[in-house]
Amino acid sequence: MADPVFDAVIAGGGLSGLSLAAHLGAGPWRDRSVLVIDDCTPARRPAASWGYWTAGIGLLDGVAYRSYARVRVQAAGADDVVALGRYRYQVVRRSDLERVVRSVIGCCPRFALRQGRVESVTNGADAAEVVVDGHTYRACWAFDSVSPESPGRSADARLAFVGWEVECAVPCFDAQTPVLFDFRIPQAGRSRFVYVLPKDRHRALVEVTEFAGRHAISSTADELGAALADHMDRFGRYEVLRTESAVLPLRVAPAARRSGRVLRIGARGGLLKASTGYGYQRIQRDSAAIAASLAQYGHPFGLLRSRRRYRLFDAILLEVLDREPAQLELAFGQLFLANPAERVLRFLDEDTRPLDEVRLAATLAPRPYLRAASTLLLAHASGR
Numbered sequence: 001m002a003d004p005v006f007d008a009v010i011a012g013g014g015l016s017g018l019s020l021a022a023h024l025g026a027g028p029w030r031d032r033s034v035l036v037i038d039d040c041t042p043a044r045r046p047a048a049s050w051g052y053w054t055a056g057i058g059l060l061d062g063v064a065y066r067s068y069a070r071v072r073v074q075a076a077g078a079d080d081v082v083a084l085g086r087y088r089y090q091v092v093r094r095s096d097l098e099r100v101v102r103s104v105i106g107c108c109p110r111f112a113l114r115q116g117r118v119e120s121v122t123n124g125a126d127a128a129e130v131v132v133d134g135h136t137y138r139a140c141w142a143f144d145s146v147s148p149e150s151p152g153r154s155a156d157a158r159l160a161f162v163g164w165e166v167e168c169a170v171p172c173f174d175a176q177t178p179v180l181f182d183f184r185i186p187q188a189g190r191s192r193f194v195y196v197l198p199k200d201r202h203r204a205l206v207e208v209t210e211f212a213g214r215h216a217i218s219s220t221a222d223e224l225g226a227a228l229a230d231h232m233d234r235f236g237r238y239e240v241l242r243t244e245s246a247v248l249p250l251r252v253a254p255a256a257r258r259s260g261r262v263l264r265i266g267a268r269g270g271l272l273k274a275s276t277g278y279g280y281q282r283i284q285r286d287s288a289a290i291a292a293s294l295a296q297y298g299h300p301f302g303l304l305r306s307r308r309r310y311r312l313f314d315a316i317l318l319e320v321l322d323r324e325p326a327q328l329e330l331a332f333g334q335l336f337l338a339n340p341a342e343r344v345l346r347f348l349d350e351d352t353r354p355l356d357e358v359r360l361a362a363t364l365a366p367r368p369y370l371r372a373a374s375t376l377l378l379a380h381a382s383g384r
């Protein structure tokens, strides 16, 4: 007897795979057959938790184990605690996401999570085909968060970071206030800042993060680790409990996500915001849009699209970063210190009205942005 054809197979049970499974299981697709496959290899799961901001309307917002009403911003000579208004900066741990999604899936009789190594995800003649440890699963739709990116796809910038979860001997952190960015570290010709996510007064995830433009070479993990060790010196004795590091390619142009019955999701679907590297909230919105599209149209392609003007803003910022890395500190500082945080976060979520964007732009020094915009315009006109 032929193997059953699943309604959907989700390749990769990380952030995007689990989020999509949860959104499918919480809606009209709850009685469909959905298989999620993950190889559970720790090395392929670099993020132990995700930070993001939200105004609290998403399906999985309740999963967060930390929620902060304010953040600290240390940039452009200023050091301010910024109230987030109706937004919260939240943190979701992978373990909590897995637990909650398992409980949603547990109520869906034909959903399953299986361990296995995905070898390929392709669009077959009349079904999507997902090969797992030599076995082919067929599905009406396949959602792919694991296949390698097409070779030769260059990045517009890269976000590299090294993070340590530390426990300090003396209380060092403000447990209520994450540091979104502290640019007061040596910049090494790029744009670097420290990010601090406190657990309590002694424990925090402390990261050195670096944006490198198209023409710059990202620092190595060892170099960023050395910068982090220098920064940590101020805290006296501490123990490193866990480390994480990554280099995320940032791209402005949308990824080619769709191939017949296969749709790329998550980072492989181009869902990291090019100017920030954040992906959590975009992945939630994408999951909700896919689930709604399947329910309404019977296909998953009624996706939310990044509006062109936001891609243009991202492209301009990354062009400025490439030419003048120091401008990033000024931009982040000016945006957060001269505007209500809600406006900035709405903008980063691509939810602003044009008037908000004019107000935000008015707080930036215009020259680098006009220069970058004219470079992009010329490149566009000459077909580069």
Ligand SMILES: Cc1cc2nc3c(=O)[nH]c(=O)nc-3n(C[C@H](O)[C@H](O)[C@H](O)COP(=O)(O)OP(=O)(O)OC[C@H]3O[C@@H](n4cnc5c(N)ncnc54)[C@H](O)[C@@H]3O)c2cc1C
Pocket: 011, 012, 013, 014, 015, 016, 017, 037, 038, 039, 040, 041, 044, 045, 046, 047, 048, 049, 050, 051, 052, 116, 117, 118, 119, 145, 146, 244, 245, 246, 248, 265, 266, 267, 268, 272, 277, 278, 279, 280, 281, 283
């Ligand atoms: C260290 C790190 C920290 C980050 N922190 C944040 C953050 O705080 N906030 C934010 O918004 N964004 C963050 N990001 C960016 C982005 O949100 C994450 O990368 C996010 O996890 C992307 O989701 P994903 O589903 O595409 O990938 P993943 O969450 O990595 O999921 C991919 C899954 O596929 C599995 N897998 C891979 N290959 C195979 C295979 N061949 N067979 C079977 N399974 C396979 C892996 O085990 C993994 O579970 C971070 C990224 C990294 C790398």
